[in-house]
Amino acid sequence: xxxxxxxxPEAVPADAGASAAFENTAPAFSPLYQQIKTLILRSLQAxxxxxxxxxxxxxxxxxxxxxxxxxxxxxxxALATDNLLVRRQGKGTFxxxxxxxxxxxxxxxxxxxxxxxxxxxxxxxxxxxCRRLRAPAEVARQLGLRTGDAVLQVKRVLAxxxxxxxxxxxxxxxxxFKGLTIEALSDDKGPMYALFETQFGVRMVRAxxxxxxxxADEDTAALLGVxxxxxxxxxxxxxxxxxxxxxxxxxxxxxxDARHYRNELS
Amino acid sequence: xxxxxxxxPEAVPADAGASAAFENTAPAFSPLYQQIKTLILRSLQAxxxxxxxxxxxxxxxxxxxxxxxxxxxxxxxALATDNLLVRRQGKGTFxxxxxxxxxxxxxxxxxxxxxxxxxxxxxxxxxxxCRRLRAPAEVARQLGLRTGDAVLQVKRVLAxxxxxxxxxxxxxxxxxFKGLTIEALSDDKGPMYALFETQFGVRMVRAxxxxxxxxADEDTAALLGVxxxxxxxxxxxxxxxxxxxxxxxxxxxxxxDARHYRNELS
DNA sequence: CAGTGGTCTAGACCACGAG
DNA sequence: TCGTGGTCTAGACCACTGG
Numbered sequence: 001x002x003x004x005x006x007x008x009p010e011a012v013p014a015d016a017g018a019s020a021a022f023e024n025t026a027p028a029f030s031p032l033y034q035q036i037k038t039l040i041l042r043s044l045q046a047x048x049x050x051x052x053x054x055x056x057x058x059x060x061x062x063x064x065x066x067x068x069x070x071x072x073x074x075x076x077x078a079l080a081t082d083n084l085l086v087r088r089q090g091k092g093t094f095x096x097x098x099x100x101x102x103x104x105x106x107x108x109x110x111x112x113x114x115x116x117x118x119x120x121x122x123x124x125x126x127x128x129x130c131r132r133l134r135a136p137a138e139v140a141r142q143l144g145l146r147t148g149d150a151v152l153q154v155k156r157v158l159a160x161x162x163x164x165x166x167x168x169x170x171x172x173x174x175x176x177f178k179g180l181t182i183e184a185l186s187d188d189k190g191p192m193y194a195l196f197e198t199q200f201g202v203r204m205v206r207a208x209x210x211x212x213x214x215x216a217d218e219d220t221a222a223l224l225g226v227x228x229x230x231x232x233x234x235x236x237x238x239x240x241x242x243x244x245x246x247x248x249x250x251x252x253x254x255x256x257d258a259r260h261y262r263n264e265l266s
Numbered sequence: 267x268x269x270x271x272x273x274x275p276e277a278v279p280a281d282a283g284a285s286a287a288f289e290n291t292a293p294a295f296s297p298l299y300q301q302i303k304t305l306i307l308r309s310l311q312a313x314x315x316x317x318x319x320x321x322x323x324x325x326x327x328x329x330x331x332x333x334x335x336x337x338x339x340x341x342x343x344a345l346a347t348d349n350l351l352v353r354r355q356g357k358g359t360f361x362x363x364x365x366x367x368x369x370x371x372x373x374x375x376x377x378x379x380x381x382x383x384x385x386x387x388x389x390x391x392x393x394x395x396c397r398r399l400r401a402p403a404e405v406a407r408q409l410g411l412r413t414g415d416a417v418l419q420v421k422r423v424l425a426x427x428x429x430x431x432x433x434x435x436x437x438x439x440x441x442x443f444k445g446l447t448i449e450a451l452s453d454d455k456g457p458m459y460a461l462f463e464t465q466f467g468v469r470m471v472r473a474x475x476x477x478x479x480x481x482a483d484e485d486t487a488a489l490l491g492v493x494x495x496x497x498x499x500x501x502x503x504x505x506x507x508x509x510x511x512x513x514x515x516x517x518x519x520x521x522x523d524a525r526h527y528r529n530e531l532s
Numbered sequence: 533c534a535g536t537g538g539t540c541t542a543g544a545c546c547a548c549g550a551g
Numbered sequence: 552t553c554g555t556g557g558t559c560t561a562g563a564c565c566a567c568t569g570g
Contacts, residue, residue, distance in 0.1 A: 029547075031558060057536060068560045073537085081347075083532055089537050090567030107531045206532040212522035213479040213497040231479040231497040237531075256478035263529055265373045265503075266349055266472040295566075297539060323555060334541045339556085355556050356548030539565070546558070 033074035036065055040075060044084060044095065045242045051097035051197050055085070058093075084205060098204070099194035106193070107207050107237065110166070110254055111262050120160050128167075128223065129155035130182035132174065139171045142238055143246050150174030154185065157223055164224045165259060168252035176202055176247065202247055207239040211261065220253055233261060299340035302331055306341060310350060310361065311508045317363035317463050321351070324359075350471065364470070365460035372459070373473050373503065376432070376520055377528050386426050394433075394489065395421040396448035398440065405437045408504055409512050416440030420451065423489055430490045431525060434518035442468055442513065468513055473505040477527065486519055499527060 040061070049055050058076065062069040076093055079085045086094045098106060104122070112120050135143070135151040145151070151171050158166040172180070177200055188195050196202045212234045221228040233254040241247045254261065306327070315321045324342065328335040342359055345351045352360045364372060370388070378386050401409070401417040411417070417437050424432040438446070443466055454461050462468045478500045487494040499520040507513045520527065 033558075059536090070561085071559060074558085076537095087537065088568090090535085090569080092536060109529075109531075206530070209529045209531060211477065211499065211527040211529065213499045213520075214522075215497050229495070231481050233477065233479045233499075254479075256480075261477040263375075263475045263477065264472070265375075265475060299539075320555095325555090336542085337540060340539085342556095353556065354549090356550080356554085358555060533570085534568105535570105536568080537566085539563100541563085542561095544558100544560085546556105548555080548557095550554095551552085 032067055033071045033078070036061075036067060036072060036075035037078050039065065040079060041084070041242065047201065049095050051095050051203055052100065053095050054092040055095065082205075096203075097194070098191050098197055104191055106191070107204070107239070109261050109263060110256075110259050112160075112259050123165075124159045124162070126157045126159070127154065127182055127186050128157060129153065130180075130185060135171070139249055142249050143171065143173055145173060152177055152180055156185075163258075165255050166252055167220055167223050168250055170251075171249045173247065176200055202241055204239045204247065205241055207237050209238075210236045212236075214253070216253070224253065224255055226255065230255075232256070235261070298333055299337045299344070302327075302333060302338060302341035303344050305331065306345060307350070307508065313467065315361050317361050317469055318366065319361050320358040321361065348471075362469075363460070364457050364463055370457055372457070373470070373505070375527050375529060376522075376525050378426075378525050389431075390425045390428070392423045392425070393420065393448055393452050394423060395419065396446075396451060401437070405515055408515050409437065409439055411439060418443055418446055422451075429524075431521050432518055433486055433489050434516055436517075437515045439513065442466060468507055470505045470513065471507055473503050476502045478502075480519070482519070490519065490521055492521065496521075498522070501527070 040055075043049060055061070056064070058069050058072045061072045061076075065072065076085060076087070080087055080093075083096055086096050088094060111117065131153055132150060133153055134148045135145050137147045139145075139151060140147045140149060143151070151174050154170040154172070156168060156170075157164050158168070177196075180200070184195070184199065185192070193204050196204065214232055214234045216224065216226055216228055216230040216232050218228050220232070221230060224230075224232070226232075233252075233256050235250075235252040235254060237248075237250040237252070238246055239248040239250065306321075309315060321327075322330070324335050324338045327338045327342075331338065342351060342353070346353055346359075349362055352362050354360065377383065397419055398416060399419055400414045401411050403413045405411075405417060406413045406415060409417070417440050420436040420438070422434060422436075423430050424434070443462075446466070450461070450465065451458070459470050462470065480498055480500045482490065482492055482494055482496045482498050484494050486498070487496060490496075490498070492498075499518075499522050501516075501518040501520060503514075503516040503518070504512055505514040505516070
């Protein structure tokens with residue numbers, strides 16, 4: 001039945017026997033592997049497998065979805081290029097995670113002008129502020145909330161070898177991040193996104209950044225150790241979980257005297 | 267024989283009969299589809315098929331390389347995700363091109379803050395300068411030339427609806443671009459990379475950008491219609507042809523008052 | 533050694549585009 | 552109607568990892 005030509009989207013049963021009613025009007029054709037991809041995605045969202053876990057083998061999934069191994073493979077391939085899964089030959093396929101993934105700061109594109117990331121050493125983090133407040137209109141709009149909904153605001157400075165490099169301000173929806181405290185943030189080692197995963201079950205999947213050049217205002221200048229008016233990179237990031245649900249709005253000011261934002265185009 | 271397990275890299279004959287000496291030491295294993303990908307890439311570099319051309323069908327290539335259609339397919343898939351080929355169902359597979367590709371400015375990430383690209387209208391281009399000179403050390407280094415080698419320098423301003431937005435300065439290696447004149451550049455409609463393709467057979471394949479925030483100096487400020495000291499995005503782009511050969515160094519200053527540099531992370 | 537992902541094949545059939 | 556790319560299958564074998 002999966003062999004059927006009349007594939008209506010989402011017609012593949014996850015587990016049960018075979019009997020998907022034929023749609024006589026099937027304008028939207030969706031390939032099987034796409035449907036399988038969606039089903040796997042659902043399991044990921046539902047938390048059936050947690051970040052870092054190994055998912056069932058291709059053959060197991062093929063049996064479960066009643067399709068061939070090759071079809072499951074195409075679905076997993078797609079999820080792997082989306083960075084949701086990671087394949088490891090000889091071991092298995094794993095749910096991607098921000099933790100234990102040696103590349104710290106997966107979304108940070110700021111690199112030292114000279115020298116490597118390693119010799120730069122780890123970032124020193126200082127939380128400047130962390131409070132609960134009602135979402136301003138613009139923040140609410142971008143996070144898909146209503147104006148006045150509860151949000152968390154976090155402000156912090158990142159420094160390398162004692163030299164401040166980034167000042168950033170985050171807004172997080174109050175619901176999913178209920179219970180996040182300044183202590184948890186301060187005590188934490190490792191990427192913030194890793195903490196979001198382990199403590200709140202929120203996994204960031206992709207993000208969009210809008211970059212501008214701005215002049216430092218007085219407060220920002222003071223925190224970054226530059227003169228007011230100093231040119232800074234303004235990086236506004238909206239990060240999404242599964243299903244393109246916005247989960248974090250972040251506005252960063254980057255010093256770019258000894259560092260640059262690197263981007264690859266193709 | 268392509269079925270052989272003892273695949274030594276590059277061992278697949280393009281056309282001739284079968285007789286690849288078995289390497290008894292074969293530490294580097296390269297899958298067949300990778301080798302096919304390399305062979306297709308060579309044909310692209312050699313100009314066997316020009317930008318915009320349709321390449322032979324998957325079955326034809328499979329016959330030519332003595333492998334199955336599925337293997338050719340994987341090779342083409344890889345080249346397509348690298349943006350070197352474009353598949354069009356029902357028509358064929360084509361060599362990617364910067365021309366006739368409705369997205370003008372494939373590498374330009376500057377978008378209007380409000381409204382769409384369409385309502386912004388086409389960019390107005392004004393060549394400020396175009397001259398031949400000896401490469402400064404830094405330019406030579408990045409382009410893989412020797413200091414003092416001939417390079418072309420072009421300086422131009424891009425404006426939208428009469429408002430200047432970008433000032434950029436380009437360096438091109440003198441050899442491949444012999445004969446490029448200010449007239450050709452000024453007369454040209456369409457993306458500069460399209461002109462490079464059609465007139466010089468140089469196709470840009472990927473690029474790396476380094477972005478910083480800077481203050482406008484007097485000259486730059488005047489050309490962009492802002493006050494000196496105004497914060498600008500400095501975008502340094504190194505663009506590559508096939509084989510990761512650097513072919514263009516470009517330094518742009520972007521006004522970001524009504525526009526932003528957009529980047530997608532995943 | 534067994535179990536996992538990775539490669540390759542051969543063949544069937546579908547969707548799309550153009551004559 | 553034909554030729555192209557797109558999907559799906561079934562099965563064989565290889566490469567890597569770990570017990």
